[in-house]
Amino acid sequence: MLPELPDVESFKQYFDKSSLHKKIKTVVVKSKEILGKVSTQEFQDKLRRKKFQSTQRFGKYLFTKTDSNFFVVIHFGMTGNLKYFENLEDEPAHSRILIEFRNGAYLSYDCQRKLGEVDLTETIEEYIEEKNLGPDVLDLDFKKFKKILEKRRGTAKYTLMNQHIMAGIGNIYSDEILFQSEINPKTKIFKLDEQNLNKLFKKMQKVLKTAIDLNANPKIFPKNYLIPNRMKGGKCPKGDVKLERIKVSGRTTYFCPKHQKMK
DNA sequence: CGTGGCTCCTGGCGGC
DNA sequence: TGCCGCCAGGAGCCAC
Numbered sequence: 410m411l412p413e414l415p416d417v418e419s420f421k422q423y424f425d426k427s428s429l430h431k432k433i434k435t436v437v438v439k440s441k442e443i444l445g446k447v448s449t450q451e452f453q454d455k456l457r458r459k460k461f462q463s464t465q466r467f468g469k470y471l472f473t474k475t476d477s478n479f480f481v482v483i484h485f486g487m488t489g490n491l492k493y494f495e496n497l498e499d500e501p502a503h504s505r506i507l508i509e510f511r512n513g514a515y516l517s518y519d520c521q522r523k524l525g526e527v528d529l530t531e532t533i534e535e536y537i538e539e540k541n542l543g544p545d546v547l548d549l550d551f552k553k554f555k556k557i558l559e560k561r562r563g564t565a566k567y568t569l570m571n572q573h574i575m576a577g578i579g580n581i582y583s584d585e586i587l588f589q590s591e592i593n594p595k596t597k598i599f600k601l602d603e604q605n606l607n608k609l610f611k612k613m614q615k616v617l618k619t620a621i622d623l624n625a626n627p628k629i630f631p632k633n634y635l636i637p638n639r640m641k642g643g644k645c646p647k648g649d650v651k652l653e654r655i656k657v658s659g660r661t662t663y664f665c666p667k668h669q670k671m672k
Numbered sequence: 673c674g675t676g677g678c679t680c681c682t683g684g685c686g687g688c
Numbered sequence: 689t690g691c692c693g694c695c696a697g698g699a700g701c702c703a704c
Contacts, residue, residue: 411697442681469698487697488682503682522681524698563674572699580697659676660697 412469412485414546414577415620420483420491421466424473424516427493429461432511440505443520445482445528455479455529456508465533467545468576472533479529482536486524492517546577547617554610558598565601566594567658569613578613580660581636582620586613588635593669594657600672639663 412420436456438449447455459475466472471483483489492501493516500507501519506527508516518527530536543557557575561568568574569583578586587594589612592605601609623629627636633646643652645665652663 413698484698486681486699520681521683522696522698524681526699561673567674570698656676658674661695 411487411579411581412489413579413582414466414469414617415582415625417466417469417471417485417577418621419625420485421464421471423491423493424461424464424471427491428473428508428510428516429463431460431514433457433459433508434511435509437507437509438505439507440520440523442523443505443518443525443527445526447529452527452529456481467533467537468542468572469579470536470542470576472530472536479531480533480536482526482528482530483518484526486520486522486526488521489525490519492519541573543571543573543575546575546613549575549610551607551610555606558606561598563598564594564657565592565596565598565609566660566662568598570658570660577617580662581639582616584639584663585634585636586616588665588669589616591668593671594655594662594664596672605672635663635665 433456436453438444438452441449444452455477456475459477461473462476463474464471469484472480473483474480490501493514494500495514497515500515501517503519503521504517505520505523506518510516544553558568561574565587566583569578569586570580584594586609590609592601592609619631630637635646635652638644638646638652641654643663644650645652645668647665647668650665650667653666655662
């Protein structure tokens with residue numbers, strides 16, 4: 410699936426399990442377009458002989474702290490992935506950055522469409538500031554959630570997906586959250602009353618946490634989830650109504666016309 | 673502030 | 689059969 414908050418959380422777990430506390434031997438930048446501000450030279454020089462000490466996820470970003478007081482920031486774009494492996498023949502097809510550890514194993518950042526980005530930062534706060542990201546969705550309580558929605562005039566879908574308002578939700582999970590909340594994606598956010606907002610907040614937390622628990626794997630999602638049916642001709646999991654496919658905020662959006670009526 | 677359109681990118685697929 | 693062009697969607701930019 411596409412790298413939204415639950416997917417990045419599972420990348421974090423994968424990274425932690427495979428790549429922490431191992432000394433880096435070499436770094437190969439195979440597609441320099443993937444790098445943000447940092448040059449290939451600096452990226453390689455700074456990482457050589459270092460170790461990753463810990464990781465932190467914020468929104469759709471994964472921050473990996475090195476033992477030298479800087480972070481590697483990984484953004485997965487649409488097609489980013491991580492793979493740890495022992496033999497070079499197992500290197501993925503679109504390996505963009507390849508880290509070789511001193512134990513002989515490798516970590517590859519694979520990204521077919523090159524829409525992802527890898528960069529360095531001194532602090533997480535600095536990076537968040539620079540990208541102007543809103544708070545991480547899972548750090549919100551209901552009070553803060555209501556606060557950041559005040560004075561917003563956009564649609565529910567746009568508001569959930571806008572990383573400057575809140576960080577972590579993308580096109581796929583916004584559809585799921587709105588489906589579970591029984592809110593039409595085109596509903597203006599200010600049209601929702603206290604009760605609607607409360608339901609939206611609770612379902613948002615529930616959907617994201619459930620997806621994290623299930624390793625962001627739609628194949629094992631609950632039976633009443635929209636995501637596994639999110640395709641042309643897909644049906645509402647609560648009945649046999651056909652899902653509708655429209656554009657909201659320029660993004661392909663699936664919703665159930667029966668359960669997500671306009672308020 | 674929000675919307676819609678364009679851009680980046682690659683591979684899969686539909687249509688002719 | 690083969691090839692063109694659309695589409696997927698994360699995110700930035702720009703005009704309105």
